[in-house]
Amino acid sequence: MEIKTPEQLLAMRRAGKVVAQALMATTAEVRPGITTGELDAIAAGVIASAGATPSFLNYGEEHGEGGFPGVICVSVNDEVVHGIPGDRVLREGDLVSIDCGAIVDGWHGDAARSVFVGQPATAEAAELCRVTHDALWAGIGAAKLGGRVTDISAAIEGLVRSRDVDYGIAENLVGHGIGSQMHMEPNVPNEGKPGRGPRVVEGMALAIEPMLTLGTPVTATLDDDWTMVTRDGSWACHWEHTISVTADGLWVLTAEDGGAAMLERLGLPFGPLAD
Template identity: 50%
Template sequence: MFRRADPSVQLKTPEQVRKMREAGRIVARTLEELRNTARPGMTTLDLDAIAERSIRDADAVPSFKGYHGFPGSICASVNEEVVHGIPRDTKVLQNGDIISVDCGAILDGWHGDSAITIAIGEVSAEDHRMMQVCEEAMWRGIAEMRLGRHLGDIGHAIESYIRSQGRYGNVQEYGGHGIGTEMHMDPHVLNYGKPGKGMKLTKGMCLAIEPMTNQGTRHVASLSDEWTVVTRDGKRSAHFEHSVAVTADGPLVLTAREENRVKIAELGFPDPGF
């Protein structure tokens, strides 16, 4: 049984949050493996196979595979592809590419969902900077996930940080979401907003926070495959995401990776257990 502050929002007990952290660990380990493995000459379908094996070896199921007909275990979005890129054996990674990998896993009925952007070989300083801005925007949004804050506080923190860093596009057509016994649940989490507006955050609420930052404008379009989203101006994009629970002690990052240990401590978030 779930407690509900709003009929559309699933609030988790501490035990259910613990189960979501177990699913999140599988996603975290899979993304770590992909970051360590991805290199020039590999295809995005190669990465998909590695991810599926990693998830299934942990007795979990890839969240994405078959989701509304999606064919892959990950979304693999290269360069100007923003999100929802389909893994393909014809998509060969080149030195200097960047690839956003979105990964989800289901363990005992609970979902974990996280994304990172990976540099392939030697990438430009401009690409590195955009990736840093996007990831930091995610952390700024997560930091607002405290009791009594509002969804608008999350979006405002993300938007205002991206704006403060230069002429980056903050994608508005896509955003974060609730997560739990389904991958995508209420509420929708915008990457822009007004402080103090929107749904109030409640203990047990679990959200995926995921900004998408473009080197050019914020405007995007969908390709004819009806999945892949690209920047309209052809400039590159980055995507970072964590699933996070609202707790009495602050934001608990359910998909935390080992590389996040120092950042989580610096921000004073609860230790997710690495």
Template identity: 55%
Template sequence: MTEIKSPEQLAGMRAAGLVVAEIHEVMRAAIVPGATPRDLDAIARRELAARGATSNFLGYGGFPATVCVSVNDVVVHGIPDATPFADGDIVSLDFGAVLDGWHGDAAVTVPVGAGEPPDEVARLLVDCEDALWSGIAAMRAGRRVRDIGTAIERTIEARGDYGIVEEYGGHGIGTAMHMDPHVMNYRTRQRGPKLVPGLCLAVEPMITLGGPETHVLDDEWTVKTDDGSWAAHFEHSIAVTPDGPWVLTALDGGAARLEALGVPAAAAQRG
């Protein structure tokens, strides 16, 4: 069942999304050479408690941590361990929170160290994030879920020869972290549900520098690329509104990025 929120319920979703956005900022600042994924997990636990929120990752399907930390060729669902980050690594943070029963979920991939990453890695991160925002820009009332994946794929194909991971995608979000509908990161023949005001989706493209094939490690969580190529993952939780997309897990509601794309942003009215 697809969950449609009232304006009052969207306010609760925004509050949960801001918790996610704020804690992402704290974790990103801690990604330095010598820090470990477990350090980030400890930060996430501390910051959730300080905000009166809880983790929607911890215990989900048996997941043992509050944040997924995926390094280099790990695409998603990396379990935090004690392996130090090295200068030049890339780290994906996938993190969510529950506040007053409402869920937020977002992901970002960042380079480790003060130096510039190699050109192909820098482009991978920029192009994956741009693809996310292309998908968000397509989230206008009256369109279809398929339009999101089509926009994502077009951006990725225009930028380079990347692998688009197909086994994992976005999802509805609200009173649960994963809800209908499923949101694919590529064009499909199925139109999917209509985008209506009050629908909230988590959109999350994942692309690689090589092929799209992946496998799951023996821990039953960690997803790696088959060819060892590095991967990027970006995600936001977004509400469809009559005024345009409202990016619940962006501090500015998505206003800056959407306005740069020439798309009306609900954040201009909602904050």
């Protein structure tokens, strides 16, 4: 695992702010008639104007897999993650998950938000989005110095299972360590027993990202080799933040305010190194 110095975490915070700005800009433009490719162009402009580099664009090409062709992932309705932006036109009621990464001075930030195009198509879809967001913050709140990574996993699963609906926790999709690379050890599963895995220590950075469905957890990858969809066609939702835990508390590197407002609302300690 990669343990960062305070200076390196500050660089990750700068990358995280770029990600937050790109997500705010793109989600603000989600409306009927816009294409996912147009959203990608908006994100590209924000990242470029900040002097940052997209984390996702051409990701994977060094392994001979064919790199990801977009700056953001835009996943709609039954698409769980890794949706390729293009000429798809968004329609009223669609559930759109936008995932974005940026690099500043060699350090990554990674986050995702889900929004509806206009009004949610159904009450069930609206609740799915709320529960996924709540699960993200339950996971963030479980990250404590000296604790274990799967404490986060158990908190996410516990929140999800506390609801009346039997949501699917998307299989084979997990959060991850992040820093000088976008995907690093340790994995951060979205379900499991607490007290397992590496200890949470100062200098660790984690991308926490619950991905829930209205049906089964089973997923499939489309012929584009990127887009993951629910096997049963049920709708899915994705929320994500990159965090670190300091001696003073939690620091959400990809939230515009560092997570201060939400952490206060939840009664959790806010511990930025600087902001």
